Amino acid sequence: MSGKIIGIRVIKPQNNYQRPTISNRTMISGRTENTTNETTNTRHENMGGIVYLVVDCSGSMEGYKMGQAKQGILEFAQDAIKKDYPVGLIKFSSTATHLCEPKHNVEDLSAYLDDMDANGSTNMAAAIAMANEHLNDTRYTRVMVIVTDGRPDRTQFALQAGQIAKNEGIDIITIGTDDADVSFLKKLATNEEFGNKVSSEQFAKAIGSAHLLLPDPDKAFNNKLLSHAQDESLEYSKHYSYNFAR
Template identity: 50%
Template structure:
């Protein structure tokens, strides 16, 4: 049975490659470059964690926008081959969804988020980093916040620990956040963004388009 499956798989792969090689534009490019052109392999190995600020200052419209934006982020990240996990944080951090591509389950987890407490960003980043342990492929944290953390130095230390573990960090904040601090948290300045609070939903969705 195993041999049959392997035979089918090899046959199917050869058929796809053969069809690709017969395309006129492929033949022309190969003739011009003198090198064979191999079709790109699909990307299926990425994991991204949305780490969402649910402190008391996010109450009301900001939380609603964060939920809608996270739902849109899930759709966009799925299109790019990523599984999405969710972590919410206030005075403490809570892991609310394992990485997955089931949009309905992600939305159900998002609906349970409520605001309360302070902004313990360091513990949230540490939790996300720990959740990536023993996972392969692209590993990305996208942090959503509306302000400064309880402990700036602890948050920066947690972000550096994540980066040293091979995890990229993207950040987005509302107009209450400190852009310079968001850039320090992010892997690169261009992976940090700041938007007016009324456009938080659109901003979060746009961050998914920066996924590699």
């Protein structure tokens, strides 16, 4: 009869998928790890945060603005490290250069500031891609802070590189001054609140204050666990479907 349900049949998965339960998990370091053969073992561990400062060292940054940037870097690092974020450093002009891995104290980081000299153009896309490569450990809460005084050589390439990083779970904070395009900064950042433009006199203060935007690593870790649990539940549900015959 039209419109009448005459049968419901449960179609079971063909790959013998088994939803992980307490009985088929192993306790490791106080956390549960799935040990079923059908799913990949994943150990969740909160490792804190990592942040890279990605600093424009193009020719227009020479002089006062470079001094402001270096002052802001030291102020930012001091507070970021207190929040469990070691700080790494990448500079960019016509090319991108990785200056140092994330440091746990300001003194170690400050030794690399002398290598920040202003020259060349603004290849921001290469610097974002480089930061993304170094922020590849998903056990950490990962952030890059981009500091610039102008427009990138290729705006679309920079936005594309930024989107790749954001898709991989990396937060982007942008701080600009002078010729920087505020609409571009907000589009590149994780959200509009993370994109800001200030006067050159406020440049150091804005960079230093960026630590206030760093996510709490513990909260970010808990959100990641929740997201993983939701994904696991969704994966399980996909293995069962209902066939309604009419």
